[in-house]
Amino acid sequence: xxxxxxxxxxxxxxxxxxxxxxxxxxxxxxxxxxxxxxxxxxxxxxxxxxxxxxxxxxxxxxxxxxxxxxxxxxxxxxxxxxxxxxxxxxxxxxxxxxxxxxxxxxxxxxxxxxxxxxxxxxxxxxxxxxxxxxxxxxxxxxxxxxxxxxxxxxxxxxxxxxxxxxxxxxxxxxxxxxxxxxxxxxxxxxxxxxxxxxxxxxxxxxxxxxxxxxxxxxxxxxxxxxxxxxxxxxxxxxxxxxxxxxxxxxxxxxxxxxxxxxxxxxxxxxxxxxxxxxxxxxxxxxxxxxxxxxxxxxxxxxxxxxxxxxxxxxxxxxxxxxxxxxxxxxxxxxxxxxxxxxxxxxxxxxxxxxxxxxxxxxxxxxxxxxxxxxxxxxxxxxxxxxxxxxxxxxxxxxxxxxxxxxxxxxxxxxxxxxxxxxxxxxxxxxxxxxxxxxxxxxxxxxxxxxxxxxxxxxxxxxxxxxxxxxxxxxxxxxxxxxxxxxxxxxxxxxxxxxxxxxxxxxxxxxxxxxxxxxxxxxxxxxxxxxxxxxxxxxxxxxxxxxxxxxxxxxxxxxxxxxxxxxxxxxxxxxxxxxxxxxxxxxxxxxxxxxxxxxxxxxxxxxxxxxxxxxxxxxxxxxxxxxxxxxxxxxxxxxxxxxxxxxxxxxxxxxxxxxxxxxxxxxxxxxxxxxxxxxxxxxxxxxxxxxxxxxxxxxxxxxxxxxxxxxxxxxxxxxxxxxxxxxxxxxxxxxxxxxxxxxxxxxxxxxxxxxxxxxxx
Ligand SMILES: Nc1ncnc2c1ncn2[C@@H]1O[C@H](COP(=O)(O)OP(=O)(O)OP(=O)(O)O)[C@@H](O)[C@H]1O
Numbered sequence: 001x002x003x004x005x006x007x008x009x010x011x012x013x014x015x016x017x018x019x020x021x022x023x024x025x026x027x028x029x030x031x032x033x034x035x036x037x038x039x040x041x042x043x044x045x046x047x048x049x050x051x052x053x054x055x056x057x058x059x060x061x062x063x064x065x066x067x068x069x070x071x072x073x074x075x076x077x078x079x080x081x082x083x084x085x086x087x088x089x090x091x092x093x094x095x096x097x098x099x100x101x102x103x104x105x106x107x108x109x110x111x112x113x114x115x116x117x118x119x120x121x122x123x124x125x126x127x128x129x130x131x132x133x134x135x136x137x138x139x140x141x142x143x144x145x146x147x148x149x150x151x152x153x154x155x156x157x158x159x160x161x162x163x164x165x166x167x168x169x170x171x172x173x174x175x176x177x178x179x180x181x182x183x184x185x186x187x188x189x190x191x192x193x194x195x196x197x198x199x200x201x202x203x204x205x206x207x208x209x210x211x212x213x214x215x216x217x218x219x220x221x222x223x224x225x226x227x228x229x230x231x232x233x234x235x236x237x238x239x240x241x242x243x244x245x246x247x248x249x250x251x252x253x254x255x256x257x258x259x260x261x262x263x264x265x266x267x268x269x270x271x272x273x274x275x276x277x278x279x280x281x282x283x284x285x286x287x288x289x290x291x292x293x294x295x296x297x298x299x300x301x302x303x304x305x306x307x308x309x310x311x312x313x314x315x316x317x318x319x320x321x322x323x324x325x326x327x328x329x330x331x332x333x334x335x336x337x338x339x340x341x342x343x344x345x346x347x348x349x350x351x352x353x354x355x356x357x358x359x360x361x362x363x364x365x366x367x368x369x370x371x372x373x374x375x376x377x378x379x380x381x382x383x384x385x386x387x388x389x390x391x392x393x394x395x396x397x398x399x400x401x402x403x404x405x406x407x408x409x410x411x412x413x414x415x416x417x418x419x420x421x422x423x424x425x426x427x428x429x430x431x432x433x434x435x436x437x438x439x440x441x442x443x444x445x446x447x448x449x450x451x452x453x454x455x456x457x458x459x460x461x462x463x464x465x466x467x468x469x470x471x472x473x474x475x476x477x478x479x480x481x482x483x484x485x486x487x488x489x490x491x492x493x494x495x496x497x498x499x500x501x502x503x504x505x506x507x508x509x510x511x512x513x514x515x516x517x518x519x520x521x522x523x524x525x526x527x528x529x530x531x532x533x534x535x536x537x538x539x540x541x542x543x544x545x546x547x548x549x550x551x552x553x554x555x556x557x558x559x560x561x562x563x564x565x566x567x568x569x570x571x572x573x574x575x576x577x578x579x580x581x582x583x584x585x586x587x588x589x590x591x592x593x594x595x596x597x598x599x600x601x602x603x604x605x606x607x608x609x610x611x612x613x614x615x616x617x618x619x620x621x622x623x624x625x626x627x628x629x630x631x632x633x634x635x636x637x638x639x640x641x642x643x644x645x646x647x648x649x650x651x652x653x654x655x656x657x658x659x660x661x662x663x664x665x666x667x668x669x670x671x672x673x674x675x676x677x678x679x680x681x682x683x684x685x686x687x688x689x690x691x692x693x694x695x696x697x698x699x700x701x702x703x704x705x706x707x708x709x710x711x712x713x714x715x716x717x718x719x720x721x722x723x724x725x726x727x728x729x730x731x732x733x734x735x736x737x738x739x740x741x742x743x744x745x746x747x748x749x750x751x752x753x754x755x756x757x758x759x760x
Contacts, residue, residue: 030218031057036089051241060215064229067238107602111184118593121164122380134369136182169195244268370611400635404562408447413459436474442524470506567718568691575657582661605755620654640725659747666754713739
C-alpha cells in the first residue's frame with residue numbers, strides 16, 4: 001500500500017508542473033536566488049549552510065527572512081549584498097549580479113544594517129550620518145534634513161551625542177538610521193528590532209510598510225521575533241540550508257491552520273524532518289530515472305539540485321507559492337503599486353561602463369568620506385595619535401642614549417710591583433721612573449676604574465668573581481727595562497724584553513667589552529708613549545706604532561656603534577611602527593564590522609586602502625622627520641649626506657611598512673594573529689638586514705636571503721648616505737630606493753589582490 005504523504009508534500013506536487021523562470025524574469029525581481037549552495041570549511045569536512053536554496057523577493061515587498069540562530073540568514077544576506085560568494089548557484093539583485101560592473105550592488109542602491117553595531121563609537125550621531133551620507137553621495141543639506149527626521153522617528157537623543165555613550169538599543173537604532181539615510185532601493189536589515197521596545201518596534205514596522213507603499217523600496221528583514229513579521233508581505237522560513245516555505249504570512253497561517261507563525265514554523269520543521277526520509281526516496285527515484293553518468297564531474301548533490309531546479313524552482317520545500325506561479329500573480333502578493341515593474345529594463349542592460357570608469361581606482365566622494373572619517377577618528381583619538389607620533393621619537397632617543405657608546409667605569413685589577421701597589425700620580429717630568437703610573441693614568445683618563453691588588457692571585461680572583469674585567473701586572477723594574485728596551489733596541493736582552501711587558505689577562509666573556517678594553521689599553525699605551533716623547537723632547541715617531549692609521553677616508557677616526565646601527569634602527573622603527581599602525585587600523589575597522597558596512601555601501605577595498613594611505617602617510621612623514629631630526633641634530637649621529645634623500649628614503653620605508661601592514665591585515669583575521677605575524681617578521685628582518693651585524697659576515701645562505709629582504713638595501717643605502725655622504729647617483733644608494741619601491745609595489749599589489757579575491 002502506498003504510504004500516506006505528509007502534509008505539505010501532497011500540496012507540493014502540483015507546482016512541479018509550472019513554468020521555468022527566465023533570466024529576464026529573474027532580473028525583474030528585487031532579489032532572486034537560484035540553487036544557492038554555500039559551505040564553510042574544507043571540502044573534506046564541509047559545513048553546508050545553503051543547500052540548493054531558491055529565494056524570490058519581488059520588488060516593493062517586505063520580505064521577512066526567518067530561521068533559527070545559525071541557520072545561515074546572515075550568510076545568505078552577505079551573498080546577496082555581494083560580500084560573500086556562493087560556491088554554486090546564482091543571485092540576481094535589482095536586475096544585476098552582485099559585484100558585477102554597473103550592477104550598483106554593492107553600492108548606494110542598497111541600505112545594509114548588519115547584525116553588529118558597525119559604527120565608530122567615537123563619532124557623534126550626526127558625524128556617523130554625515131559619513132554615510134558622503135559615501136552615498138548626499139549633500140550636507142540632504143543629510144541634515146534626514147537626520148532631523150530619523151532622530152525624531154527613531155526616538156534618538158541629541159545628534160551631538162557620541163555613539164559610544166548611547167545604550168545598546170540606541171546604537172542599533174543609529175545603525176538602522178544609517179541604513180535608511182539615503183532611501184535605498186533595497187534595504188537589508190539584519191535583526192533591526194533587537195533591543196527595541198514593543199512600541200518603537202511597531203513604529204519601525206509601520207515605517208517599513210510606509211517605505212514599501214510606493215513600490216520603490218524593497219526590504220529584506222531578519223528577525224528572531226517571528227510573529228512581528230505578520231506585517232511582512234512575504235516570509236521565508238529557513239531551515240537546513242533551504243526554505244521550508246516562502247509565502248505571505250496570512251496564507252501560511254491559513255494553510256497550516258495555525259494561530260501564530262511560530263506554530264507554522266514548528267509544524268513545517270516537523271514536516272521537514274519527516275519529509276527528509278520521504279524526500280530521499282523521491283530523489284532516489286529521480287536519480288534512477290535520470291541517470292547521472294558516473295564520470296560526471298558534478299557532485300551528486302549538485303546534480304540532484306540541478307535536476308530539481310530544471311524541473312522547478314521551488315523556493316520552499318513545502319508551502320511554496322512563489323517561483324512556480326506566474327510573475328503577474330506573484331506581484332500581487334506584494335504592493336500593487338509596483339507599476340510597470342515588468343517593463344523596467346534592468347540596470348545592467350542600461351549601464352554602459354566606459355573604459356575610463358572601469359579603470360577608475362576610486363570615486364572622489366568615497367575618498368572624501370574616507371579621508372574625512374580617518375582624520376576625524378584620529379582627532380577623536382588624539383591621545384593615541386600623540387602616543388603613536390611620539391613613540392618613534394622616544395625609541396630613537398632611547399637608542400641614541402643607550403646603544404653604541406663606549407662602556408666606561410669598567411674595573412681593572414692592577415698589580416703594580418713597581419710602586420708596591422701604591423697609587424702614584426703622573427709626574428709630568430721627563431723622569432723615566434714609575435712609568436707604569438703614567439700608563440695607568442692614561443687608562444684613568446679613559447674613565448676606567450683601577451683597583452689595586454697585592455698579588456696576581458688576588459687580582460685573578462677579582463676577575464673570576466666578576467669584580468673586574470681584567471687583571472694587569474707590571475714588573476718591579478718596569479720603567480728601567482722599558483727605557484733599556486728603547487735604548488738597546490735590537491741588542492736588548494731577554495730579561496729587559498720580558499720585564500718591559502705589561503701582562504694582561506682579560507675576561508673575554510663579553511666580546512664588546514673585551515674588544516673595547518683591548519682598544520683602550522692599546523690607545524692608552526700609545527698616548528702614554530707619545531706624552532713621554534713630548535715631555536722628554538724626542539720625536540713621537542720613535543714610539544709610534546709602525547702601522548699608521550691616517551685620517552679615515554670616510555667616517556670618524558674612532559668609529560662608534562651608534563653610527564653603524566643608526567641607519568638600520570631608524571628604518572626599522574619607522575617600518576614596524578607603520579606596520580602596527582596600518583594593520584591595527586584596518587583590523588579594528590574590519591572586526592567591528594565597519595569595513596563590511598562600508599564595502600556594502602559601494603566603497604571598494606582599494607578606496608579603503610588609499611584612504612588609510614593618505615591619512616597615515618601624513619603621520620608617518622611627521623614621524624620620519626622627527627626621528628631624523630632627533631638622530632642627526634639632537635644626538636649628532638654622523639651625517640655627511642643630503643638630508644632630503646635621507647628623509648625621502650625614511651618616508652618610503654614607512655610607506656613600505658604601511659603596505660606590509662595592509663598585507664598583514666588582509667591575511668590575518670584577528671589582532672592577535674596580526675601581532676604574531678608582525679613580530680614573527682620583525683626578528684628575521686632585524687637579524688638578516690645588516691642592522692645589527694654586517695651582511696658581509698653572514699652565512700652564504702642567510703646572505704642571499706638578506707639580499708632580497710625589504711630593509712637590507714635601504715639600510716645600506718642610508719648608511720652610505722650618512723657615513724660616506726654618497727649622492728643618489730651612487731649605485732649602493734639608488735639600489736636602496738629601488739628595492740624599497742619594488743617592495744611597496746609587491747605589498748600593495750598583494751593587498752589589493754587579497755582584498756579583491758579573499759571573500760567568504
Ligand atoms: N566565516 C565563517 N567561517 C566558518 N563558519 C561560519 C562563518 N560565518 C558563519 N559561519 C557559520 O555558518 C553558520 C551560519 O551562520 P550565520 O551567521 O549565517 O547564521 P544566522 O542564521 O545569521 O545566525 P544568527 O541568527 O544567530 O545571526 C553558523 O553555524 C556559523 O557558525
